[in-house]
Amino acid sequence: MTTEKDIVLKHPKDPAALLDVIRDVQSRFGQVSDEAVGRIAAHLKLSEAEVRGAVTFYHFFSLSPRGASTVYLNDSITSRMAGRTAVAQAFEQEAGCRFGEVSADGTVGLFPTSCIGMNDQEPSAIVDGVVFTALTPDKARAIVRGLRAGTPARDQVASFGDGANQSDLVRAMVVNNIRRRGPVLFGAHESGAGLRKAVSMTPEKVIDEIKRASLLGRGGAGFPTGLKWEFCRREAADRRFVVCNADEGEPGTFKDRVILTELPALLFEGMAIAGYAIGAKTGVLYLRSEYAYLRAHLESVLAGMRRQGLLGKKAAGAAGFDFDIVVKSGAGAYICGEESALLESAEGKRGEPRDRPPFPVQTGYLNQPTTVNNVETLATAARIMAEGAAWFKALGTTQSAGTKLLSVSGDCSRPGVYEIEYGLPIADLLDMAGGAGAKAVQVGGPSGSCVAPAGFGRKIDFSDLATGGSVIVFGPDRDIFEVVSNFMEFFVDESCGWCVPCRAGNVLLKKKFEKVARGLGTASDLRDLEDWGRLVKSTSRCGLGQTSPNPILTTLKSFPELYAAKIRTGEEFVPEFNLEEAVQDGCAAAHREPECKESLDE
Amino acid sequence: MSEIRFTIDGKACLAERGQTIVEAAKANGVYIPVLCNYEALKPVGSCRICTVRVAGRYMASCTQPVTEGMAVENTAPDLEDMRKSLIEMLFVEGNHFCPSCEKSGNCELQALGYRYKMMVPRFPYLWPGRALLAGSPLLMLERNRCVQCLRCVRGITSKAGRKVFAAVERGPHVTIEIDPKLAAKLSEEEARRAMDICPVGAILRKEKGFALPIGQRKFDHTPIGSDIEKGTGR
Numbered sequence: 107m108t109t110e111k112d113i114v115l116k117h118p119k120d121p122a123a124l125l126d127v128i129r130d131v132q133s134r135f136g137q138v139s140d141e142a143v144g145r146i147a148a149h150l151k152l153s154e155a156e157v158r159g160a161v162t163f164y165h166f167f168s169l170s171p172r173g174a175s176t177v178y179l180n181d182s183i184t185s186r187m188a189g190r191t192a193v194a195q196a197f198e199q200e201a202g203c204r205f206g207e208v209s210a211d212g213t214v215g216l217f218p219t220s221c222i223g224m225n226d227q228e229p230s231a232i233v234d235g236v237v238f239t240a241l242t243p244d245k246a247r248a249i250v251r252g253l254r255a256g257t258p259a260r261d262q263v264a265s266f267g268d269g270a271n272q273s274d275l276v277r278a279m280v281v282n283n284i285r286r287r288g289p290v291l292f293g294a295h296e297s298g299a300g301l302r303k304a305v306s307m308t309p310e311k312v313i314d315e316i317k318r319a320s321l322l323g324r325g326g327a328g329f330p331t332g333l334k335w336e337f338c339r340r341e342a343a344d345r346r347f348v349v350c351n352a353d354e355g356e357p358g359t360f361k362d363r364v365i366l367t368e369l370p371a372l373l374f375e376g377m378a379i380a381g382y383a384i385g386a387k388t389g390v391l392y393l394r395s396e397y398a399y400l401r402a403h404l405e406s407v408l409a410g411m412r413r414q415g416l417l418g419k420k421a422a423g424a425a426g427f428d429f430d431i432v433v434k435s436g437a438g439a440y441i442c443g444e445e446s447a448l449l450e451s452a453e454g455k456r457g458e459p460r461d462r463p464p465f466p467v468q469t470g471y472l473n474q475p476t477t478v479n480n481v482e483t484l485a486t487a488a489r490i491m492a493e494g495a496a497w498f499k500a501l502g503t504t505q506s507a508g509t510k511l512l513s514v515s516g517d518c519s520r521p522g523v524y525e526i527e528y529g530l531p532i533a534d535l536l537d538m539a540g541g542a543g544a545k546a547v548q549v550g551g552p553s554g555s556c557v558a559p560a561g562f563g564r565k566i567d568f569s570d571l572a573t574g575g576s577v578i579v580f581g582p583d584r585d586i587f588e589v590v591s592n593f594m595e596f597f598v599d600e601s602c603g604w605c606v607p608c609r610a611g612n613v614l615l616k617k618k619f620e621k622v623a624r625g626l627g628t629a630s631d632l633r634d635l636e637d638w639g640r641l642v643k644s645t646s647r648c649g650l651g652q653t654s655p656n657p658i659l660t661t662l663k664s665f666p667e668l669y670a671a672k673i674r675t676g677e678e679f680v681p682e683f684n685l686e687e688a689v690q691d692g693c694a695a696a697h698r699e700p701e702c703k704e705s706l707d708e
Numbered sequence: 709m710s711e712i713r714f715t716i717d718g719k720a721c722l723a724e725r726g727q728t729i730v731e732a733a734k735a736n737g738v739y740i741p742v743l744c745n746y747e748a749l750k751p752v753g754s755c756r757i758c759t760v761r762v763a764g765r766y767m768a769s770c771t772q773p774v775t776e777g778m779a780v781e782n783t784a785p786d787l788e789d790m791r792k793s794l795i796e797m798l799f800v801e802g803n804h805f806c807p808s809c810e811k812s813g814n815c816e817l818q819a820l821g822y823r824y825k826m827m828v829p830r831f832p833y834l835w836p837g838r839a840l841l842a843g844s845p846l847l848m849l850e851r852n853r854c855v856q857c858l859r860c861v862r863g864i865t866s867k868a869g870r871k872v873f874a875a876v877e878r879g880p881h882v883t884i885e886i887d888p889k890l891a892a893k894l895s896e897e898e899a900r901r902a903m904d905i906c907p908v909g910a911i912l913r914k915e916k917g918f919a920l921p922i923g924q925r926k927f928d929h930t931p932i933g934s935d936i937e938k939g940t941g942r
Contacts (some may be wrong), residue, residue, distance in 0.1 A: 151868065151870065152870060152871075153866070153889075153890050154887050154888070154889060155871060155872070155873065155876070155885045155886065155887035156871050156887075158874070158876050158885060159874040159875050159876045159885070163876075163878050439878070456875070456878075461751070461752065461753050461771040463772075463773065598880060599879060601879040601880070602878050603877070603880065603881070603882030604754050605753065605755070605756050606754065606756055606757075606798060606801075606856075607756055609801070609856070609879060610797045610798070610800070610801040610834070610880065611797060613801075613880050614831050614834075617832065634830075638793075638831075641790055641794075644759070644766045644790065645759045645766060645790055645794065646756070647753055647754070647756065
């Protein structure tokens with residue numbers, strides 16, 4: 107029988123292997139026990155406190171047992187809108203434990219998790235690494251019964267989705283839901299054409315071509331890709347790295363899942379082009395743990411590209427250009443989508459962002475110059491090299507060239523991915539997706555903006571509504587306060603806790619917001635929300651805290667009437683603390699009535 | 709030597725290349741409040757109390773290098789209020805009862821509270837439940853008072869370079885743990901250094917208390933930062 111010791115010893119004695127060791131132990135034993143912590147620390151020459159620090163940082167690692175089988179049920183707002191509550195109840199009834207617990211017999215553990223990239227087929231869950239989509243209470247019960255009867259999760263997937271989801275290496279029930287194929291990502295592409303063109307030019311010329319195409323980062327921030335590559339190339343160093351950020355964790359984003367499923371060769375080609383441009387030999391694909399079910403598929407595509415000569419020594423036949431790609435796994439942390447946190451995590455540490463400067467292009471992966479690019483950005487770069495900058499610039503708008511892959515979910519009849527040209531008004535997108543009559547559209551996920559119908563003329567591009575790809579539609583009957591509350595909960599859960607405003611500020615914002623939502627707010631509470639929101643945005647260390655107040659701030663702006671209807675007018679202040687309720691709670695706990703009841707009633 | 713010219717609130721200052729704003733300000737007799745920043749330790753920008761504004765952008769001055777011509781805003785009323793907010797956040801985020809704390813008078817958080825004339829925090833108290841760790845022979849970790857500044861994490865390592873203190877959990881649940889095995893080997897001197905490196909009363913030497921009486925402590929008579937403003941700071 108494999109022991110913890112066997113697993114630990116097969117890894118190199120290198121602290122960078124920390125997360126890989128933890129992952130192996132967790133997956134084999136459902137926990138990282140005190141004994142395992144000690145063994146790992148001794149093997150990697152770390153302190154036990156450090157090992158515990160890494161285990162407790164990531165959502166899918168745990169010091170305490172998570173059950174022989176573990177259910178991670180998505181807790182995003184879209185999942186809730188699609189019936190998550192009833193599914194969760196069914197899981198709890200059948201398992202005989204609550205979420206956050208393991209059943210008494212130790213067979214099943216139930217845990218909530220942040221968006222797993224299946225927003226177009228909710229409610230969804232990951233059970234022992236296997237994705238289950240479109241869950242119903244009946245299916246939930248059947249899964250638990252099956253696990254108890256000894257049927258592994260992978261054998262409980264009855265039918266597979268479309269495209270590569272059906273392939274032997276994936277075998278997932280996930281569906282792609284590709285609703286609109288645009289000319290860039292879904293245009294006809296001869297595999298390797300972009301890379302071969304690139305290596306026929308000098309690296310500088312490749313960077314020029316990307317700059318001429320005005321390619322801006324597709325993760326949402328919109329930094330010019332060519333410039334990033336140029337900065338990285340200019341740094342004096344022996345080694346440089348291309349890192350692909352495949353950690354799309356923004357709730358409502360799932361477009362990279364589709365690229366990784368259907369267009370991985372295009373993505374890897376883009377990574378090789380970036381590698382050629384900056385002078386790197388190694389590319390790292392940082393794959394979010396939620397997409398681990400795609401890993402074998404991705405490895406097989408990489409192997410195929412090596413056989414074709416597109417990767418490896420003399421990649422694409424270019425003398426002196428050796429380039430290969432390795433896959434690194436995440437372990438459940440939204441913050442690792444932030445590029446410097448991703449690098450920390452890829453180095454085997456807690457995924458805490460770094461201070462900038464220095465920027466990753468100067469001091470990145472293993473402290474070497476590194477360009478970190480989004481999945482879609484790299485795939486797009488490959489298409490630009492194949493078709494030319496002029497072709498690309500002719501698409502989209504003057505300031506936002508090209509197309510964008512959107513993930514549309516929520517109250518619409520055609521959820522899925524849409525490759526649209528930049529400049530598309532929200533109203534047109536709603537028409538395409540069957541989201542007529544929407545009360546609000548969340549563009550860019552929780553960290554983006556909540557747009558009211560008056561703003562449906564606004565456009566999806568970098569000068570108006572920039573987005574990493576998440577678009578969530580809220581129908582006429584949805585409660586915006588429930589949405590905001592879910593989003594704030596998400597940020598509280600996913601803050602890394604490094605800096606004060608994000609760690610404490612989001613908790614305080616959420617509490618204040620909930621006071622207002624409960625009808626205990628006054629005009630002064632709304633002012634506090636704005637002031638505290640500005641404080642957290644201005645003083646936070648990274649993009650998470652700099653955007654986390656947005657659910658509150660953008661709804662205050664878009665839906666002032668909803669807030670006005672919630673607050674009490676004519677009162678300066680309403681306390682959050684309710685004496686009568688507190689007394690009742692106390693009575694219930696003590697099983698007795700207060701002797702001074704009359705005086706309280708006065 | 710001094711080769712970069714910049715300004716703080718309009719005052720002409722000189723900095724050496726590579727200096728952070730906090731370091732350069734200190735050298736020019738200007739106090740920028742800090743809490744997580746400590747002497748030679750690598751700055752980590754965790755408390756954000758040193759936030760300044762440059763060209764409309766907010767930045768932590770402990771991690772930001774000075775650049776030529778930089779115009780730093782340090783004491784604008786809205787900035788000072790942001791800092792006060794962050795100090796208040798730290799008070800409500802933990803459980804700080806100054807009168808009973810061994811570090812009172814030597815505590816940098818308390819001193820900042822006084823300097824910023826904090827009366828009642830604008831935020832509701834969060835009253836977290838945080839366990840006290842008393843398992844190591846020389847030290848006690850009173851985490852109710854911890855501000856997660858990571859000074860101990862950065863500054864206290866074993867001879868082999870392993871971290872004696874480490875952050876565990878994440879988000880609002882982040883706390884500092886002390887490695888039981890390494891803590892058992894700490895020397896008297898290392899234990900004292902751990903207590904001194906902590907800006908608050910979270911790391912305490914066991915069995916010894918109030919060696920220096922109240923009234924003779926670091927911030928008992930002059931506010932934090934006075935030494936820098938008088939040009940006597942190190």
